[in-house]
Amino acid sequence: MEHPEIVFDSVSVDFGGRTALRDVSVSLDQRRIGVIGSNGSGKSTFARMLNGLVLPSSGAVRVHGLDPARQSKLLRRRVGFIFSNPDVQIVMPTVAEDVAFSLRGRGFTAAEAGARVSAVLDRFGLTTHSEAPAHSLSGGQKQLLALCSILVGEPGLLVADEPTALLDAVNSRRIADHLLDELPQQLVLVTHDLRMAARCDVVLRFDAGRLVESGAPGDVVGRYEREHA
Amino acid sequence: MIALYRPGASAIHRAPAGPKVLVFIAITLAITLSAHSAWMLPAAAVLVVAGYLIAGLGLGELAAQVVALRWLIVVMLVTQLVFLPALVALANTGRVVVVIALAALVTLTTRVPALLDATERTLAPLRRFGVNPAGVGLLLAMTITTIPVIAGLAGSIREAQRARGVPVRATTFVVPLLVLSLKHSDDLADALAARGVE
Numbered sequence: 001m002e003h004p005e006i007v008f009d010s011v012s013v014d015f016g017g018r019t020a021l022r023d024v025s026v027s028l029d030q031r032r033i034g035v036i037g038s039n040g041s042g043k044s045t046f047a048r049m050l051n052g053l054v055l056p057s058s059g060a061v062r063v064h065g066l067d068p069a070r071q072s073k074l075l076r077r078r079v080g081f082i083f084s085n086p087d088v089q090i091v092m093p094t095v096a097e098d099v100a101f102s103l104r105g106r107g108f109t110a111a112e113a114g115a116r117v118s119a120v121l122d123r124f125g126l127t128t129h130s131e132a133p134a135h136s137l138s139g140g141q142k143q144l145l146a147l148c149s150i151l152v153g154e155p156g157l158l159v160a161d162e163p164t165a166l167l168d169a170v171n172s173r174r175i176a177d178h179l180l181d182e183l184p185q186q187l188v189l190v191t192h193d194l195r196m197a198a199r200c201d202v203v204l205r206f207d208a209g210r211l212v213e214s215g216a217p218g219d220v221v222g223r224y225e226r227e228h229a
Numbered sequence: 230m231i232a233l234y235r236p237g238a239s240a241i242h243r244a245p246a247g248p249k250v251l252v253f254i255a256i257t258l259a260i261t262l263s264a265h266s267a268w269m270l271p272a273a274a275v276l277v278v279a280g281y282l283i284a285g286l287g288l289g290e291l292a293a294q295v296v297a298l299r300w301l302i303v304v305m306l307v308t309q310l311v312f313l314p315a316l317v318a319l320a321n322t323g324r325v326v327v328v329i330a331l332a333a334l335v336t337l338t339t340r341v342p343a344l345l346d347a348t349e350r351t352l353a354p355l356r357r358f359g360v361n362p363a364g365v366g367l368l369l370a371m372t373i374t375t376i377p378v379i380a381g382l383a384g385s386i387r388e389a390q391r392a393r394g395v396p397v398r399a400t401t402f403v404v405p406l407l408v409l410s411l412k413h414s415d416d417l418a419d420a421l422a423a424r425g426v427e
Contacts, residue, residue: 088419
């Protein structure tokens with residue numbers, strides 16, 4: 001199924017004299033988009049641009065028809081972002097309160113917000129923890145909580161920047177299965193886990209700020225593995 | 230010193246957050262403005278004990294809150310004893326302990342979203358003067374939520390220093406804690422922005 005487009009047109013990003021992204025042009029409408037590359041290659045900068053956390057120094061970005069520079073508020077309601085460290089994503093003391101925080105100011109009644117929170121916690125198996133202090137959860141549960149807090153707002157695009165980097169093998173697989181197999185949303189997945197990247201519909205590979213390759217996961221991941229063997 | 234909510238069904242738990250905070254402010258003002266009254270501090274102390282009992286938190290929780298203040302109590306007492314008579318120093322320190330214990334009673338019996346809503350509603354008229362009520366409410370919520378995070382960071386630093394055989398001293402502890410706390414605040418700001426908080 002085709003999704004709304006993500007379009008980068010000759011995009012470059014400079015951070016105080018250092019070029020993080022260099023002349024990136026790409027158009028994406030696949031459901032699962034993998035992003036790979038070594039540390040400092042520009043893949044996280046690319047991901048952060050999708051949510052307007054980083055703006056282009058030159059060139060143009062359109063995400064689902066929105067301009068991150070001028071429509072950041074609207075964009076952030078449509079684009080959810082998962083960071084690698086789930087601890088930094090917790091805003092409220094308890095699990096249910098943290099998920100409900102995402103619905104503040106969106107015009108929901110308390111009953112509507114409560115129903116949405118209950119539904120998403122149930123879906124990810126966190127109902128029994130709803131009144132627990134959010135910081136007392138395990139790493140895997142915290143990342144599931146981060147996922148719940150984003151998905152409760154029903155974004156059209158989910159950006160996950162190394163979401164399994166701090167998790168053990170079991171929790172990594174659990175998060176990967178949720179992201180790659182169970183969500184209907186379009187997904188941009190930045191990862192060092194090449195098995196996760198291989199499960200995407202298309203993979204982009206960054207190197208030294210340049211988009212050096214994009215295409216079928218088997219080809220892109222295979223070549224990357226051979227070069228770094 | 231700022232405690233996390235403990236679920237309960239007491240009258241204090243059920244009281245709306247706004248009036249609860251207003252009562253706390255009124256009592257704090259009364260304690261502060263009647264510094265020379267001999268009966269105000271004992272009366273406030275009785276009120277605090279009654280509050281913890283009515284809320285079902287018990288005297289153990291009150292004792293835990295006071296124990297958490299032990300270093301503050303020591304510093305306040307010692308510095309005041311240099312300049313003031315012992316009774317005055319004791320009374321001043323007692324007033325601060327009573328106010329903090331009362332503040333903890335409010336946060337122990339009030340959910341953070343309720344405090345957030347009450348803050349936003351109370352400060353709404355100040356919007357015309359440039360005050361951002363949602364921002365102030367969020368600041369309050371974040372202060373309460375971040376306490377266990379900072380405690381966790383402090384624990385990690387202590388463990389790392391012990392693992393390297395370095396004795397834990399204030400000088401080698403404070404700087405890494407500051408650096409990690411600032412890094413955490415940067416990451417948290419990004420996460421808030423990503424969740425649409427302006």
